[in-house]
Amino acid sequence: MLKYQQIATEIEKYIEENSLQQGDKLPVIEALMNQYEVSKSTITKSLELLEKKGIIFQVRGSGIFVRRHHRKGYISLLSNQGFKKDLEDYQITSQIIDFDVRKPTQEAAQSLNLQETDEVYYVKRVRYINGQTLCLEESYYHKGIITYLNKEIISESIFHYITEGLGLKVGFSDMYLQVGKLQEEEASLLGLESGDPKLCAESIFHLTNGQPFDFSKVTYNYEQSQFFVQGNSHLL
C-alpha cells in the first residue's frame, strides 16, 4: 500500500471511529499535513482517493466535508470484489451446486472474448447471509487467466483467492441489472416462491490490463438484499 493510500485509510478510520456525519467538516489540508507528517501532494492524493470512494467531498474555498451516508447491510454496486467488505459484520457462507470445467455458453464466450471451443471454470453456488439465502450465483471463469480453482477455494471468497492467491489485479467491471420474476429452480434454491421478484445482475470483470476474466449472473433474494450507488456529476 502506498503512503497516500495508507493515509486515506487512516482518515477513513478516523471518520468512522468518531462517527462523523454527512456534512461534518474535516481539518484543513495544512492541519492534515502536520497530523500525518506528509507533504501537501501526498495529502492531496489521499483526499482525491477518498473523494473517488465517495467518503468525502471538497468545496473550493470552503473545505473538506464528510460525505458517506451509512446504511448498514447495503451492498455497494460499485465495489467490484465481491460483497465481503460491505457485509463484513455478517456471516457469509456458500453452498456449491455445480462446479466443473466446460465449454462456455455463447453469451459467456462473447463476454470473455473466448471461442465456444475454449474452456471455462463453471461455478454455481448459493450464498448465505447469517444462514439465510442471499443470492444464487453462476460464474464462468476464463481458464487461461484463472488457471486453477477447487471446491475449497470456491466455498470461500473467490475474489480474495484471485487477488491474493493468484496475484492478479482486478480492474474494472460492467454490470447490467434487471428486475424480473423468479423461475421455479431459482425460487427453490433461494427458498422463495416461483414468481416472486428477483434482481438479476450480469457482470463482466476485467483485470487492470483490460482482459475479461469472469462473467457472472447473480440472482438476489429480494427479501435479504439492499444496494447502494453513489453518483457524481463528473460521471455524466
Place this chain on the structure above:
Amino acid sequence: MLKYQQIATEIEKYIEENSLQQGDKLPVIEALMNQYEVSKSTITKSLELLEKKGIIFQVRGSGIFVRRHHRKGYISLLSNQGFKKDLEDYQITSQIIDFDVRKPTQEAAQSLNLQETDEVYYVKRVRYINGQTLCLEESYYHKGIITYLNKEIISESIFHYITEGLGLKVGFSDMYLQVGKLQEEEASLLGLESGDPKLCAESIFHLTNGQPFDFSKVTYNYEQSQFFVQGNSHLL
C-alpha cells in the same frame, strides 16, 4: 466547458462515430496532442475524465483502450441528472399526478436537512417511454434551494431546469435500491398487476457545495427498465 472537457467530448464522439469496440486501442498521447493541438497536461486531464466516465481505460506502458460496453436503452445508475441522456433515442413524457407545496415527511426532512415545519415542493408523476409507463416518481424539493417550480417545468426534465434555468450545480447523489412487490396504487399507475416485481430507488441529490436539494423515490416498471453500473477497483 473547459478545454480538456471539450477534447474529452470530441474523443468520445470519435469513439462513437467510428464504432470502436471494447479493447480497441486509441492513438498514443503524443498523437492526440498533435491532433487536438493542445499540451500534454490538457490531454492527460481529458483522458482522466474519460477514464472516470468509464469510456476508456489506460494500461501503463501499453496504451489507451476503449472501455464502453454499449447496451442500448440501459439507464446508468451513476449519472445523476435524470435519464434523459441514457434514453435520448426514446421519447420520454410525464403525467403529473400531484404537485403542491407541503411539509416534508419525516424521512424527506431528514434527507434534506430540514425541519418538519419547513416547506418543500412535492412532485408525483408517472414517466413514460415511447408511451409505455417507465416509472412512478415522488420527489421532495428543498424550497429554499429550488425556489420555483410550476406544472410546465415539471412536465419536462426538472434537472434540465435546475441546471440551466436556476443555474445550480448538481454535485453528488446517494442512491439506495431495493426490490419488492408493487402495491395496488403503484401497480395501477404503472399499468401492472398488484404484487408484480418492482425496483425502488431512493435518492438524495446534492449541490456541489454539499447541500441536499432533492429527495426522490422512483418505482420502476420492471418490464421497461434495465440498468447498468460501471465499477472500478479504486472504489474499494
